Amino acid sequence: MSAGLPSPVFVAPPPGYMPSALHDPFEAHVGPLFERTEADGTRIFAFIADPRHVDETGAVHEGMLMTFADAFIGGAANHAAGGDCVTLSMQASFLAEARTGDVIECRTQVDRVTRAIIFASGRFSVRGEDVMTATSLWKVLGAR
């Protein structure tokens, strides 16, 4: 795996996190994004909200949260499929606001794997409180 694309700004990782290698230009544009692996192998992803990520009220923009979701729920779908997937559908519920300086963490789950379709979801939290949940459907490229 190559080091990935550079992000336009440097952000120090949150404690315990490493920068994620990003291969999609738009993810690099909004990044850097980070990840860590827990003792049981669970991967957790994060970004630190900065002024590039917020809406006119100062809350993290839903488009940024859904970009973060697409990047890492998609990563979980790719891993489950053993190849590349494309997003078919994503539904997000916005439970609470995140603000500049907050570390938004993402935990992903693969809910069902079929030959052609992956069902996957994610929880997004700040200091342990959920700010967004997302469910999604992915098409496994090449599968019929």
Added chain:
Amino acid sequence: MSPSTVDTSGFGAYAGPVLRAESGGPFLFEIGAHHLNGADRLHGGMMMALASIVLGEIAKETARTRTPDAQVKPLSLNCDFVSAGEKGETVEGRAEVTRATRTVLFMSGELRVGSRILMTATGVYAIGEPAAQ
């Protein structure tokens, strides 16, 4: 009338620009190299961000016909990825209000390039007073 930029917030400006040629007209977005995924198509996150900006702008406009400085917040967004977008294409976004209650707006919209639909989206928005937030 020259196009004006909508959603000039931090993220709207950084991910955009998203333009609107005239009041009541479609929203316009040109796909640049930094909006792509690793397969050189419009990134799914950017597509959902664009849909959220289009639905959110129409929701805000609708809420402000009743309360001039009302704010809206998305409670839920559902985005279906119908086809892919490519660099250099201009995406047109449209949205409409399905139902407005005193506190909630049901929105529906789509993104397209010419006659090709990229995304259909629905969203539920809460209407709030700025002072209450």
